[in-house]
Amino acid sequence: xxxxxxxxxxxxxxxxxxxxxxxxxxxxxxxxxxxxxxxxxxxxxxxxxxxxxxxxxxxxxxxxxxxxxxxxxxxxxxxxxxxxxxxxxxxxxxxxxxxxxxxxxxxxxxxxxxx
Amino acid sequence: xxxxxxxxxxxxxxxxxxxxxxxxxxxxxxxxxxxxxxxxxxxxxxxxxxxxxxxxxxxxxxxxxxxxxxxxxxxxxxxxxxxxxxxxxxxxxxxxxxxxxxxxxxxxxxxxxx
Numbered sequence: 753x754x755x756x757x758x759x760x761x762x763x764x765x766x767x768x769x770x771x772x773x774x775x776x777x778x779x780x781x782x783x784x785x786x787x788x789x790x791x792x793x794x795x796x797x798x799x800x801x802x803x804x805x806x807x808x809x810x811x812x813x814x815x816x817x818x819x820x821x822x823x824x825x826x827x828x829x830x831x832x833x834x835x836x837x838x839x840x841x842x843x844x845x846x847x848x849x850x851x852x853x854x855x856x857x858x859x860x861x862x863x864x865x866x867x
Numbered sequence: 868x869x870x871x872x873x874x875x876x877x878x879x880x881x882x883x884x885x886x887x888x889x890x891x892x893x894x895x896x897x898x899x900x901x902x903x904x905x906x907x908x909x910x911x912x913x914x915x916x917x918x919x920x921x922x923x924x925x926x927x928x929x930x931x932x933x934x935x936x937x938x939x940x941x942x943x944x945x946x947x948x949x950x951x952x953x954x955x956x957x958x959x960x961x962x963x964x965x966x967x968x969x970x971x972x973x974x975x976x977x978x979x980x981x
Binding site for chain 1: 871873898900907908909910912917955957961963965967968969970971972973974975977
């Protein structure tokens with residue numbers, strides 16, 4: 753299946769710095785989703801985006817659905833130690849009656865916050 | 868609390884043994900999914916089900932089997948035919964809401980081969 757291009761692969765930042773990561777695709781998506789995954793745990797949904805151009809915030813997190821519907825970015829402002837983890841994007845496409853909805857995932861951005 | 872539960876958290880498999888991973892959701896979602904996660908790799912789809920009594924193979928279905936007898940349950944069996952089963956397995960569900968679709972994940976099961 754299709755895999756999304758997510759960058760950067762890893763980031764090492766000082767506490768208090770802002771973080772930006774993005775995902776791109778060769779296909780158009782109906783929905784962009786951003787998740788955070790802690791070691792040994794399941795991914796937790798952070799932000800869901802449903803319209804091209806949409807900008808949505810969740811606390812210190814802000815994400816945007818690209819106008820071309822082929823990309824999305826996630827920003828974290830004023831990072832704190834508990835932001836450490838792997839962040840990954842997912843795109844959703846409507847499937848046909850035989851295939852159903854399809855979700856595609858980025859390979860993740862590993863974030864390390866140095867106190 | 869609505870959500871997805873997976874059990875057990877850790878599972879050990881002996882050579883030649885079939886093991887079954889449990890996934891239950893109380894979100895009233897129609898669609899359920901199984902993914903495999905390996906270190907440094909993205910999520911890979913094993914099987915998915917859009918509705919009770921129906922399921923389709925994903926990208927890496929070989930060596931796995933599923934059933935969907937109830938809306939809330941989607942167990943995954945890792946058979947002895949799966950030669951490299953050590954991985955983190957994630958179950959997910961979505962409402963099949965059309966364009967505005969969101970997928971939620973369970974806490975995962977780590978499978979280790981003895």
